[in-house]
């Protein structure tokens with residue numbers, strides 16, 4: 033069995049560098065030009081190797097399992113190790129198309145104990161993250177963000193904006209904010225891994241295998257330093273979804289990640305997106321907050337909402353059906369933009385197909401909150417809008433052909 037052997041976990045002040053040697057297939061699955069590193073804003077030299085190795089392990093264990101490979105480490109945390117089979121089982125149940133084998137060997141197993149006095153929550157500034165933050169606000173969680181997940185390491189400007197937004201959010205709630213910077217998305221060969229995944233399922237490595245425990249585990253050294261008892265990650269899917277999906281960040285996987293005295297919770301899996309938006313709106317109304325900045329946009333670079341993509345439109349709609357002002361939640365939403373949105377939205381495929389149920393939930397909320405006469409004129413289309421439902425295989429196929437043709441035509 034080809035082995036990846038961890039040779040050294042080099043801790044210098046606020047940085048960890050991982051040295052490892054690879055045999056056989058490992059050489060093709062990792063990008064050996066860059067070794068994994070982590071940077072924080074605090075000294076982590078005192079963190080034991082059995083904890084410091086976790087950021088590496090969470091990002092390579094799924095590779096070892098899928099490709100039947102071995103990992104060898106010197107020391108490992110007992111709580112982490114003893115729950116690994118449950119994490120693996122989460123993957124096994126999610127992806128019956130794959131065999132999950134592989135092996136993790138260690139020389140010594142260590143108990144890492146402390147009085148758990150603190151907690152943290154992953155924070156991106158989006159609807160899911162804000163809902164989870166507000167769910168646990170009484171526990172005074174520390175807000176945690178990764179530089180190197182959706183913001184690339186060379187996007188310094190983008191990161192500065194995200195940093196400012198998240199710092200502002202933490203100050204608003206009188207909480208602390210921390211970040212970890214890491215090349216955890218690029219030290220593996222994402223192209224090779226994704227190609228293999230897409231040959232068996234409709235997806236790619238990051239979304240299907242890496243991004244849940246791969247992000248959470250990056251915070252193990254910090255969680256140890258700060259004596260976390262709980263670490264929260266917001267759910268982006270919800271239990272009652274009308275569509276079958278697979279996603280690496282799932283309660284059956286995330287909730288089994290444990291280390292030292294810290295438990296991970298995949299939060300609000302029972303709560304749908306419209307309910308989350310409602311929780312946030314209720315909170316800001318009740319606490320007279322009028323400048324909370326949601327960050328939902330995939331289109332604009334660097335943290336602001338464009339207020340005109342499908343994700344922005346969807347969130348704005350979810351706010352409007354509650355009778356709240358999107359301008360108070362981070363959207364620049366003029367009456368002109370509103371007019372354009374109401375013309376465009378009913379014709380958009382995402383609305384017509386409504387695959388993830390979001391628009392139907394917004395429709396229900398509108399019907400609950402407004403009679404026909406009370407409904408704002410430009411929202412009346414949503415009252416009796418007929419969703420076409422999930423795209424069928426033929427429509428999916430046509431879309432694929434259309435995309436292919438477009439890309440060929442663009443090349444001519």
Ligand SMILES: [Zn+2]
Pocket residue numbers: 328329330331332337338339340341342343344345
């Ligand atoms: Zn947008």
